[in-house]
Amino acid sequence: MAMPESLYYFIQQLINGLTVGSTYALIAIGYTMVYGIIGMINFAHGEIYMIGSYIAFIVIAALAMFGIESVPLIIVAAFAISMMVTSAYGYSIERVAYRPLRGGNRLIPLISAIGMSIFLQNLVRIAQGSRDIAMPTMISGGVDIGPHEGFHATLSYMQMIIFVVTLITMFGLTLFISRSRMGRACRACAEDLKMTNLLGINTNGIIALTFVIGAALAAIAGVLLGMYYGVINPYIGFMAGLKAFTAAVLGGIGSIPGAVLGGLLLGVTEAITAGYFSSEYKDVVAFALLILILLFRPSGILGRPEVEKV
Amino acid sequence: MMRANLKPAIISAVVVAVLAGLLLGIRLDQQGTTLSLVGAGPDVYWKIGAAAAFLFFFNLFRDQLSALWKGLPGLPKAPQKLVEVSHKPALRRLFWCFMIAAAIIWPFLSNRGGTDLGTLVLIYVMLGLGLNIVVGLAGLLDLGYVGFYAVGAYGYALMAMYFDVGFWTGLLIAGLLAALFGFLLGFPVLRLRGDYLAIVTLGFGEIIRILLNNMTWLTNGPNGIGGIPKPTLFGLEFSRRASEGMQSFHEFVGISYSSEHRIIFLYLLALLLVLITLFVINRLLRMPIGRAWEALREDEIACRALGINPTAVKLSAFTIGATFAGFAGCFFAARQGFISPESFTFIESAIILAIVVLGGMGSQVGVILAAIIMTILPEMAREFDEYRMLLFGLMMVLMMIWRPQGLLPMSRPHLELRT
Amino acid sequence: MKMAHKKALSQMIAAAALAGASTCALAADTIKIALAGPVTGPVAQYGDMQFIGAKMAIEQINKAGGVNGSQLEGVVFDDACDPKQAVAVANRIVNEGISFVVGHLCSSSTQPASDIYEEEGILMITAASTSPEITERGYQMIFRTIGLDSLQGPTAGNYIAQQVKPSKVAVIHDKQQYGEGIATAVRDVLTEAGIEVPVFEGITAGDKDFSALIAKLRQEGVDFVYYGGYHPELGLILRQAAEQGLDVGFMGPEGVGNTDISAIAGEASEGLLVTLPKAFDQDPANAHLVEAFQAKNEDPSGAFVFPAYAAVQVIADGIKLADSTDTEAVAEALRSNSFETPTGTLAFDEKGDLKDFNFVVYEWHADATKTAMTE
Structure with a gap:
């Protein structure tokens, strides 16, 4: 093979970026769905992701204590329980902190959401302690891409799992939104909430459903990233949430393919910056990219331009 | 049932x-x-x-x-009455005089801790009033306000470190620098609307913090800048031993040294800055530009039809808001004596925004009241240190449910068509 | 009406302040020592090390009859290793009228807090902050019972140059005073010894993803990595390096040397080199203290446990020697005497640093044990 080393280096950074980007995308979908329907930024979404990680760790530790060692079983159980619990959290948060505030000034639910985010973060801190909790690697190994001598790119099995799960989830969600009855109701709500309500659709139920789906996706990201990095603490939700939100806006908030595209773009940009420039500046470049794109395409890459209503 | x-x-x-x-x-x-x-x-x-x-x-x-x-004849009714009372000019003036007098007397009645807390409250009042222009009056959602606060603080700290600039010059420079940042940043982003503007300002706030963190050669990175000179009173220093060529306050007045003098001086200085801020904002509000801010918030399209240039009006609100953040930042740096990027995280922006919203957007008395509550509540909860932030978050949620219009909503005559 | 609000509020604050004051109203026979460090936050376990050491010392001294007839009392203050909170903590210590401080932990917290202590005449001994700058400002009230980065860096650098003998070394740090300080010292020693350092880069503390950095290290072909910082980041770097097949030696300062690094990195932490203060809990002379810690179900092996113990003891002995709790007299006594402590015989120089302190290189194992590589 005559491919130069620098190409493999680029491939490696691309793989790293896409891995991180996939999980940004999963969290970003939650933001985008909620925004698309009720036009509200759910700032507590990052904390849901964090809670998902914690639940996954608890499940994994519990199964290990019962002596269950089958990795696929553990992973499936972690996904299932974590998604169920975070869905319940998503539903409760919407019910308690957002539903009473709907319809007023849009700043009000935003403040409430920030408060909710602080509350959840500290709840977990008090309950679980602020220390890093670590878990041994469950899935190790991977495949090498490129020559055995010299530099080659590696793609770990864990990274493959992240890609595959992310892709399956996105296709599933797209199918759900475009084909199912409830998905159609969701789209109707996004189009015009009041009108949909008048047409006899239970909009409260649809909004709750949106929060539940978003929370479940955040849990998927939480489980995946928890297993990938192996370390969690109560503070991981904030930055992940911020990045995912950036990804959602980058892709055009309200658009699900946009959130995915934005997430991947953000992840790759960060990896390339860290790989060719310096890891210190990857966050600066990520936010600068956002600002640049918004300046030239004020509603994001795939977003629909806003229509001014009189 | x-x-x-x-x-x-x-x-x-x-x-x-x-x-x-x-x-x-x-x-x-x-x-x-x-x-x-x-x-x-x-x-x-x-x-x-x-x-x-x-x-x-x-x-x-x-x-x-x-x-x-x-x-229940609940609390919610009382503020309404207050608002009515405060509309009578004579009573209003009397009320303000009382407020100011009480604020001036406060440090002499309270102990060191109380005065210190008072200073912190005043810093947040200043920040709240500044952000109130942008969010409450002009209706622009700014989630990166802390960035300008950081520019002011670092502006003074760096000037003091590299050029030996004193507090008063530093205050001026910090304000101008923050205004310049506000102007330059505002220029490209203000054509964005609503939530896009919010996320871009949030991004700017984060960029400023990360740059301060990474430009180690200039800002000392995460270690922050220490030894920032304290404010002086007409060249008099408030320290045990005055530095070269300076005189200390206690020597000049002829009393024995007490570190409380400085605490009280800082408090009074903060109070002065807040009063100036209030005065300037109230003047501006009566000028065409202040009217334009509020008009723009209510209906941008109508404003354009009336020949108001929305970009210029938004930009002025953004810049003036940033200036006050710069002043507050400079004062914060001088009081703290040490600053690091850690002090300018997003959560700080969120707290300032919460003050504005809690106070009832646009209402200045409300902002002052909210700043007092938001600063003192966490301090009082120090007893249950561990639960402090938990309660703070919970309070933000409950307040929004209980009084979404804020503690003292701004009331102005308005007509609304029912649709 | 409005006035009533304001007045009620001021009464509330005054009441709160009074409550604070009354809890610290000095009973004539206690001497308060503030224990300042992180109770919360990501490096809280280092704070624990410091607190259990200091509390044990207070307990033992009180059991032996206290200091000049007074009992010691430790009051814990949480700064979360955040410089802003450290300043707030320092102001609270001043408010409560406490004149002795053991802490803070992180150099970046200690530095701004020490400005206030010096100004207010409060005597501070840090058992964990290793940045040279802290004692380089001519302060009278600031001491420490641990060695300096400027000692630790060269110890590490020389060990790498003489024992490991790599050809290309990457030096990574977390940009904080502590980490970058040591990393810079290591780089300087290595460059002087003729070893190439192609990568000298900062990362952001709290980051989780280092895959891009590791790919870069692999491409540069480095065969040894020095990391200046704390264990949460190095643990992840080790773990991700193992997954990406970067098979080189790693080394770090005492900030990475605790059991959590093995929990995070697992097998990848095997063979990690760490510079640590001498393991005082292994010293036979301290056997009775180790037993006392174990009786309370506390771990005496942490790097800062014994230095914190020594710090409290030095304060107590200083008060005895000066025969007063006046901090200037105590500071004078500290400078002009030497003290027998579990960390050896301590004597302070003019700057407030220990005249003699040694770091030892250890090899870390995946089960979180360590073996000494140097004496």
């Missing part, structure tokens, strides 16, 4: 028990290199049980409770 509530009551109790039980009832425990689970103590289970029971009965009797709640 109770039967109708039984189902939601049971559901909510069960949901709470399960949610809290999993996350609070089981603890991940890292012993050496192994991860295991331990149950939390029985007191935690009791608390969870109590919370579930409370929710059950709350939901069961919610109709009765809300009837009871409505029957």
